[in-house]
Amino acid sequence: MLYDIIIIGGGMVGASLASALGDVKLRIGVVEAVAFNHAQQPSYDERTTGLSYGSRRILETIGLWGAVAAQAVPIKKIHISDRGHFGFTRLDSADHGAEAFGYVVENRVLGAALMQRMASSVNVEVLCPATLVDLSVDTDAARATIKWNDGREQTLNARLVVVADGQKSVARERLGISTTQRHYGQSALVTTVTPERGHDHTAYERFTESGPLAVLPLSGQRCAVVWTLRDAQIESVLAQSDTEFLQALQECFGGRLGKLSAPGARRVYPLALQCASEIVRPRAVLIGNAAHTLHPIAAQGFNLGLRDAAALAGVLRETALRNGDPGDSRVLEHYARLRRRDHRSVTAFTDGLVRVFSNDFTPLVLARNAALIAADIVPALKRAIGRRAMGLARHTRTRFQPHQ
Numbered sequence: 001m002l003y004d005i006i007i008i009g010g011g012m013v014g015a016s017l018a019s020a021l022g023d024v025k026l027r028i029g030v031v032e033a034v035a036f037n038h039a040q041q042p043s044y045d046e047r048t049t050g051l052s053y054g055s056r057r058i059l060e061t062i063g064l065w066g067a068v069a070a071q072a073v074p075i076k077k078i079h080i081s082d083r084g085h086f087g088f089t090r091l092d093s094a095d096h097g098a099e100a101f102g103y104v105v106e107n108r109v110l111g112a113a114l115m116q117r118m119a120s121s122v123n124v125e126v127l128c129p130a131t132l133v134d135l136s137v138d139t140d141a142a143r144a145t146i147k148w149n150d151g152r153e154q155t156l157n158a159r160l161v162v163v164a165d166g167q168k169s170v171a172r173e174r175l176g177i178s179t180t181q182r183h184y185g186q187s188a189l190v191t192t193v194t195p196e197r198g199h200d201h202t203a204y205e206r207f208t209e210s211g212p213l214a215v216l217p218l219s220g221q222r223c224a225v226v227w228t229l230r231d232a233q234i235e236s237v238l239a240q241s242d243t244e245f246l247q248a249l250q251e252c253f254g255g256r257l258g259k260l261s262a263p264g265a266r267r268v269y270p271l272a273l274q275c276a277s278e279i280v281r282p283r284a285v286l287i288g289n290a291a292h293t294l295h296p297i298a299a300q301g302f303n304l305g306l307r308d309a310a311a312l313a314g315v316l317r318e319t320a321l322r323n324g325d326p327g328d329s330r331v332l333e334h335y336a337r338l339r340r341r342d343h344r345s346v347t348a349f350t351d352g353l354v355r356v357f358s359n360d361f362t363p364l365v366l367a368r369n370a371a372l373i374a375a376d377i378v379p380a381l382k383r384a385i386g387r388r389a390m391g392l393a394r395h396t397r398t399r400f401q402p403h404q
């Protein structure tokens, strides 16, 4: 089977790329191991995603925002605090002339929109449920061996393979691309709660001894909770009854939203920083979590991966218009150059936040509290933080061309 492009992994980033290329004259195959509406789907699961304002613009350009907007809850205010200390910062999107800093969307809502979009694109074929088992590239083509759920094996040839199969990427491993990793000794516990008081479209980020706690606005006055805990704490928190859990959460979060109730199911995600040593090879390119996996402290992972998808779509669109080869090394090197600064900046920013805010060293605690107070008072600093939260900092710009 011959394709122009095969995308390994139809998760949030791979499917976004396929959707962005849905109107380009390229034959595209998307290989996905787990059906999109399956309970075990690892990308479109119970989580919610904080989308930056910049990501909204990309989704608008791809033509996906319309399918997501009605269920996207705007973040109009951000409240950052340090548990047990004095500093805090408040940001209001109105001060930045924007309707919202970003939006909270349930991953399953994103999955349904992406699925529908790919299904309606005549040039995109979704091969699912099928798992990549082998991959090789040479000067002429990429060759992927996939295994269907019924045991059948099939070989796909393409001019370019896009590796988008997530943190534990088999495709990256088959290409022999190594990664560097930093384990934080932390896991994220994810759930939902309903607070007594309305969330007023505020996202709370609270730094605690174990790591950051994010409480994000959801529909129906619910809030999404992403609570970073030390690995050693996880088992006991999972064993707690709902009442014990709510009590512990309330103690950590405080009384800002009144009494917390109605906790949803608790799920756990081990956290690490992982970066691939290369993101392009002849006829191969890595995007999303396969290229860089981040701590969710600043809600940047998908936003960064979506910018990968948008930038790559822009480069491939230009190449298709001049009947170029999408797997040409010069095309891929150009993509890598476009993304270098954003990757470095977001990775360093996120890793720095984790280290600074998961530390009890007294001078550091004083410094970060002073920084939070300064950020609350100094307008220029506040504006800079706001623009980063909105995903509008200079390094985040992509050259994605809108649909005609």
Ligand SMILES: Cc1cc2nc3c(=O)[nH]c(=O)nc-3n(C[C@H](O)[C@H](O)[C@H](O)COP(=O)(O)OP(=O)(O)OC[C@H]3O[C@@H](n4cnc5c(N)ncnc54)[C@H](O)[C@@H]3O)c2cc1C
Pocket: 008, 009, 010, 011, 012, 013, 014, 031, 032, 033, 034, 041, 042, 043, 044, 047, 048, 049, 050, 051, 130, 131, 132, 133, 164, 165, 166, 167, 169, 170, 171, 188, 190, 226, 269, 287, 288, 289, 290, 296, 299, 300, 301, 302, 303, 304, 305
């Ligand atoms: C707790 C938590 C909260 C987060 N919150 C946010 C947030 O608020 N904002 C934000 O921007 N980011 C957030 N993130 C990060 C975000 O979830 C990831 O960046 C995003 O899921 C990456 O998408 P991806 O498509 O690259 O990889 P994945 O989501 O991992 O998708 C990979 C896909 O590849 C498929 N696959 C895997 N192996 C194979 C194979 N061999 N063959 C075929 N298919 C395969 C999988 O089934 C999956 O569908 C959060 C992460 C965590 C853990």
